[in-house]
Each structure stands twice: as structure tokens, then as C-alpha cells.
Amino acid sequence: MSFLKRLWRDKKLGAIGGLIFLLFLFCGVFADFLAPFGENETDLSVRLLAPGWDYLLGTDHLGRDVLSRVLIGAQLSMVVGFLAAGLATVISIIIGVVSGYFGGRIDMLIQRFVDAWMTFPDLVLLIVVVSIVGPGMPQIIIILGCLYGIAGSRIVRGSVITVKESMYTHAAQSMGASTMRILVRHIVPNVMPVVIVLFTTRVGATILAEAGLSFLGLGVPPPAPTWGSMLSGTGRTYMYMGPWLALAPGLCLTIVVYAINVYGDALRDLLDPRMRGVR
């Protein structure tokens, strides 16, 4: 409770970002109830209608309701965003904790692997892997999870090294706690502030990456109405006849990712103990 109060008092923009994010999350969760039409329901008699009272965000070239498609698109984005970011976070914690806590040769080996991994540009890696395993939601989630998880492990590792050298870790050792116990009870809970921020920003990043892949036709295959594929398919083709086709998913994407990022920044500032008491 006090945390939410502080968020609102000290970080207005971040709080608003969080609210917008929650709104989209709500839309995603209840998309099936909120959508006035089926997302793939075609009606050629109402093709390319401009936004109006019957179709709030207009219709596309097959007469599908854009609002319904954007809502279901939000659902897909949230599913991909949360699952991929969740997987990424778990991978980051495992790699970061093992590398940071055990140190020495293990750390050296893992970090050189992470270095090598990070030299590949994200998008190139994504395109290569997707062209090998083929497009589809589960693949996308796993690939994005691995991609961001390995890169993010660096941040967790840094935090683990700090906590590992803390007196309470030494105290726990002197008390006879086993390595596993120290990791689970003392190390992981104390790197959680970093992990929470990492997770939040990763949700935004994975949503954007998924949209990018879908835009290139390598994401969730049609007719699923992902924001990325709406932008690249009908959005681009009918850009002049129906600008709302690209505007709706494009704006949604921009707003969600921006909202998540400002919220993530606010979280980082609030959870970082060094920032306590600083505006």
C-alpha cells in the first residue's frame, strides 16, 4: 500500500504508465467479452468503413471490425509479453545466480558464452531461428525468453555479486546454512528488486519484438490478429484508403511499450535503495 502511495507521489508519470499498462492488461484478459464482433468475422458489405458508431475503429478490407481485432491483438501481445518475459526472468535468475555466486572458472565460462551470445543482433538471431523452427506462438515465446533471458543474466549476476559479499551472507555461512539455502533464502530474495524491474521492462521489449517478427511475417501466423501483422498486412496495403487500419494497432503498440517503460523506470528508481529519499 505504502509502495503504491509512494509511486503516485514521487513518480506520477510512472504511475500513469502503470495504469495504462493495467488498462491494456484488463482489455487483453477480457478481450473475448469486450470485443463487439468476432475478430475473424468477415462481412464484405461493410469493407473499409471509417471509424463510426457501428464500428468504433472502422473495418478492414474484409469487413472485419478493427476494434475487435485490436482487442484480441492486445490479448496475444500480453500472452507473449508475459510468458516470454517470465521465461526470460527465470533464465536470467538461474544463469545470473550460478555465475555470480560460484564465480571463478564457472563464472568465466558462463560470461564468455553470454558475451558471444550478445554479439549477435537480436533481430538477426530471431529471424534465423524462426526460419529454422517455423513461426508459431510457442516457438516465439521460447526464443524471446532465451534471447532476453541470457542477455539479462548480466544484470542479475552483478546484483548477486554485491549480495554475496554482504555481511548477512557471511553470517548465514557462519551459522551453518548450506549453499542451496543461502541461494534460496538470502541471495535470491535480495536481488528481487532488480529482477522485478528486469521483468517489467522485458514485457515491453518482448511485445515489441513479437510485433517486429509478426510485421516481418515470422511471428504468430495469420489469421491471428497480432498488432504487428495488422500493421504490415492490411495496414500497409490500404494505408491511403484506410489510415485507421494502421493507426489503431500502431498507436496501441506505441502507447503500451511506452507505458511499460516509464513504469519500469519508476519501479527501478523506487526499488533501488540508493534512491531512497531522493526525488
Place this chain on the structure above:
Amino acid sequence: MSVLDINGLTVSFRTETGRVYAVNDTSLHVDPGETLAVVGESGSGKSVTALAILRLLGEAGRIDQGSIHLEGEDLTALSELEMTRIRGNRISMIFQEPMTSLNPVIQVGRQVAEPLVLHQGLTWAQGLERAHDLLAKVAIPDPGARIRENPHQLSGGMRQRAMIAMALACSPRLIIADEPTTALDVTVQAQILALLKDLTVETGAALILITHDLGVVARYADRVTVMYGGRIMETAKATNLYRDPRHPYTRGLMNSIPSLDGPVGAALSTIEGQPPDLAHPPPGCPFAPRCSQRQEQCEKQVPPLRRDGERDIACVRHD
């Protein structure tokens, strides 16, 4: 029988500039209910000796020689797993930083209960009940409320009391307190030390008090071991050591204590020179380069620790 008996302990650390011998050929013992103070300046090897007893020297450190017997059992021969069963159970340690020695995200009660759950197989509910009693025993007011608080809600003195409660949880035979009051206010220092002393006398545990505060030593220690450059210079009963310091280094230390009834404005007396570089230790007595009474042979070979009545002393002048 002594609770702890260290014999000829040598500890070294691997560094980039070669092996550094932090503790050399050190022998000491502590009896039940006794308080042994280990004094010395920074880098004298006192903390390393403590960590060696718990075998927590880290990756770079190792015990090269000697034995550490806890109630007859040689700790240097135990496996890591066997050591985890001894740490916090039969030997516990109190660190000098109460502000950072408690995990900030775990409630105080659960931290105090942890060794009990770990070593004595208590459930968390039983452990918390005992934690309540332990916090009351170390004179923390309103322990019922404190066990549910997080460490940052406690003052430094109270945190150190909580650390002591945690150290006492499993009724250890040996408690090692590494400068337990350095980070605390002077008024709180006396309370904490008196508490530690009372509790050890009461439980019959042995207490090793590592400190550089000779005032603390005078008041609370039964015996004193003076360390310098990783070696023991002199070990004696506290009263004897104060009345009659024999080793030149001990004398230097005693003379460095500022006196309240000395002349106003008098300069503080110091020991000339610098502590030895342990990466390149002098071949003889580590204190020889700073000793005002050194002889030729002091710089050639290390004087052995010799028994003289109730006192052990390592100095060639003392034959």
C-alpha cells in the same frame, strides 16, 4: 578439557603477488566459561584465526599446518558438510557490523529461529517460540512485536542483540565475537559486552573476543592473547598482563593507551614504524624492526613461544 585447542596453526592466502601467510604457528586454547581476548592491530591475523576456526577462509585461503580441536575433535579433518553442522550449532560467530549482518528482507524472528530449524530440526512455529524467548533473554524489549519486524526497524544495538540471540540459539560451546561493539555507541558497547559475558558464564560456553580495544579487554577478558604480524607475542591472564606486560610489543600497546590523569596536552605515545608486509615477512621476529630492545638474533630467527609460569611469551630477551 579445553573447549577449543589450536595448535601450530598456519593460514595463508593466494594473492596476485604470491602466497601471504596471515597466521603463523599460532597456538591457543579456551576453557569452558572463559573469555579469551585476542588483541592486535589490523592485519595481525586475529580475524583470520577466527575464520579459520569456522573454516570460512574463502577460495583463496587455506590452512597449511596445525590442528584446531573442538572438544577433542579435529576440525581441520572434517568435510565441508560436517562443518556446516558445526557452524551455528557448536560454534557460532558474531560479526562487527550489526547494521548489515541481518538479512534485510527476512523478519528478525525467523532469522533468530533459522539456526534452530537448521540444526535442531525444530518446526518454524517452535523455532519462533524459542526466538521469542531468546530475544527476551538478550533484553530486547517487547520481543513479541520485534520478532515480526524487519531488521531496518531495529536500532544498531538491538540488531547486535538479535545477532547475539541468533548466536546463542543452539547453545554453542564456543562463541567467537569479532569486534562485536566497534560499530556501536560507547554506552551500548558496555551493555552488549556485559550481556555476552554473563551469557557465556551462565551457559558455560567459551568466548573468544576479538578486539583492538584494550579497555574492553581489561574489563571483560579472563586471559589475553596479543597477536602481531600473524604470530602470538604474548598470552597471559588479563590482570597479569596489565600489571606486568613483558613483551616489548605488549608494553608498546599499553603505553599507547591515552591516560585521563596524564599531563594535559601531552602527545599520544605511539610505536614507531609500520606493521610488517606479510607478503615479504622479516626472517626473524615480526616486531623486531620496530622494537626498541632488539638484539642481533631477533632479526635472524623467529623466537618460539615459551612457557613461563602462567604466561606464554615469544621474545628472545625473555630467557
